[in-house]
Amino acid sequence: MTPSPGTNAKCEVSFTVNGEAKKLLAHPMERLLDVLRNDLKLTGAKEGCGEGECGSCSVLLDGMLVNSCLVPVAQASGASIDTIEGISAHVLMHPLQEAFLECGGAQCGICTPGMILAAVHLLEKKPEPALAEIREGLAGNLCRCTGYMQIFEAVAGAARRVAK
Amino acid sequence: MRADPAEYKFVSPGNLQAVLSLLASEPAQWLPIAGGTDVMVLYSAGKLPNRKLINIWNIPELRQIEVFPDGVRIGAACTYTALRKHDIVSREFPLLATAASWTGGIANQNRGTLGGNIANASPAADSLPALLVYDAEVTLISARGERRVAYRDFHSGYKQTALAADELIRDISLPRRFSEYVSHARKVGARNAQAISKVCLAALGQIANGTIRDVHLALGSVAPIPLRLNETGRTRERGARSLERLAAGGSCSRDSCLLRFANLGREHGLAKTDPR
Numbered sequence: 001m002t003p004s005p006g007t008n009a010k011c012e013v014s015f016t017v018n019g020e021a022k023k024l025l026a027h028p029m030e031r032l033l034d035v036l037r038n039d040l041k042l043t044g045a046k047e048g049c050g051e052g053e054c055g056s057c058s059v060l061l062d063g064m065l066v067n068s069c070l071v072p073v074a075q076a077s078g079a080s081i082d083t084i085e086g087i088s089a090h091v092l093m094h095p096l097q098e099a100f101l102e103c104g105g106a107q108c109g110i111c112t113p114g115m116i117l118a119a120v121h122l123l124e125k126k127p128e129p130a131l132a133e134i135r136e137g138l139a140g141n142l143c144r145c146t147g148y149m150q151i152f153e154a155v156a157g158a159a160r161r162v163a164k
Numbered sequence: 165m166r167a168d169p170a171e172y173k174f175v176s177p178g179n180l181q182a183v184l185s186l187l188a189s190e191p192a193q194w195l196p197i198a199g200g201t202d203v204m205v206l207y208s209a210g211k212l213p214n215r216k217l218i219n220i221w222n223i224p225e226l227r228q229i230e231v232f233p234d235g236v237r238i239g240a241a242c243t244y245t246a247l248r249k250h251d252i253v254s255r256e257f258p259l260l261a262t263a264a265s266w267t268g269g270i271a272n273q274n275r276g277t278l279g280g281n282i283a284n285a286s287p288a289a290d291s292l293p294a295l296l297v298y299d300a301e302v303t304l305i306s307a308r309g310e311r312r313v314a315y316r317d318f319h320s321g322y323k324q325t326a327l328a329a330d331e332l333i334r335d336i337s338l339p340r341r342f343s344e345y346v347s348h349a350r351k352v353g354a355r356n357a358q359a360i361s362k363v364c365l366a367a368l369g370q371i372a373n374g375t376i377r378d379v380h381l382a383l384g385s386v387a388p389i390p391l392r393l394n395e396t397g398r399t400r401e402r403g404a405r406s407l408e409r410l411a412a413g414g415s416c417s418r419d420s421c422l423l424r425f426a427n428l429g430r431e432h433g434l435a436k437t438d439p440r
Contacts, residue, residue: 027169027170029169029172050208055269058271067275070199070204070205074176075222
């Protein structure tokens with residue numbers, strides 16, 4: 001089929017997702033979020049606002065927390081991506097996931113994957129964060145259920161647990 | 165209407181010369197994209213006028229912060245995270261490091277860039293008043309060569325800049341002569357992260373014999389462009405006890421009108437009369 005005028009061809013994109021090498025065809029301006037969800041069926045990252053305000057599509061791109069709705073997939077070429085699905089790959093639950101359950105940090109669950117990844121990113125940089133640092137680390141992730149206190153408590157609890 | 169990715173071209177030449185050649189061969193056709201925190205928002209909403217994007221996220225010379233004896237040169241694609249982490253920037257240019265910490269949440273700071281903030285030219289951008297008070301210069305580069313523009317002359321009107329259609333911002337230079345100055349930064353917004361400023365202030369001054377002199381003041385979100393308050397700075401230099409009081413008490417006609425927004429915001433926590 002000849003592409004219609006103004007239609008650009010897909011190109012090959014390779015990257016690593018949760019430790020697994022992936023190769024797929026995509027339009028370079030497809031959002032990383034859509035490729036993860038639709039092509040790779042990793043539906044943990046959610047679309048909340050679609051404009052980088054809510055953080056529910058957060059993933060780690062080469063270890064950096066990013067909003068995957070704002071990343072053209074072509075910019076993820078060659079990168080290593082971690083999503084919520086890979087966080088507990090070798091254990092039943094990541095300590096942060098356990099702490100979220102215990103503290104009531106997850107309610108409707110839409111923000112939870114992004115919250116957990118933001119918290120993973122925070123604890124990697126600051127293993128024993130003060131409350132102000134937890135608030136700052138999660139400030140780009142909006143939650144409409146919990147009122148945030150249970151989430152902050154969960155992150156502090158997980159940090160204590162890991163530190164032991 | 166959501167954008168259809170099939171209608172967009174995206175190229176990633178990976179080096180500065182190739183980017184500049186493409187910008188020169190089809191001026192105004194190609195939109196540079198770095199971290200995408202502005203471009204992708206418009207794109208997703210189907211409001212991006214350009215159909216051709218050129219990747220500048222992977223150009224090494226745009227990602228460097230270089231320190232010289234008399235200044236620092238910040239590559240245009242340096243992220244807010246890089247600015248916050250940089251020792252000299254946070255020590256000698258605290259207004260810039262503070263503004264970087266106000267800009268979005270951590271995810272957007274990991275992708276948003278200083279050059280992008282300048283090129284996007286929002287009058288509400290948090291980092292731009294800091295650049296005004298630090299007497300920043302921007303280097304614009306094209307296949308024709310490069311030129312330096314004082315940052316205070318860069319914005320000519322709402323979303324209008326000195327950038328020509330074939331030009332790219334290469335770096336932002338700050339002179340290293342403010343390390344002994346006192347500084348004060350203030351943002352009034354619905355919340356710090358992820359909220360656009362209703363007003364933001366960058367204030368810088370030198371203390372000599374108990375008074376503040378050589379005052380540099382700039383405001384964001386109060387005018388069509390980030391605003392340096394030259395007159396207020398000059399007339400209020402003597403006798404001021406704090407930079408914020410000095411900024412809010414400006415008595416010159418144009419400046420003082422704008423400063424009332426800062427004052428209202430400061431007193432009430434929110435600038436309720438903000439025209440936005």
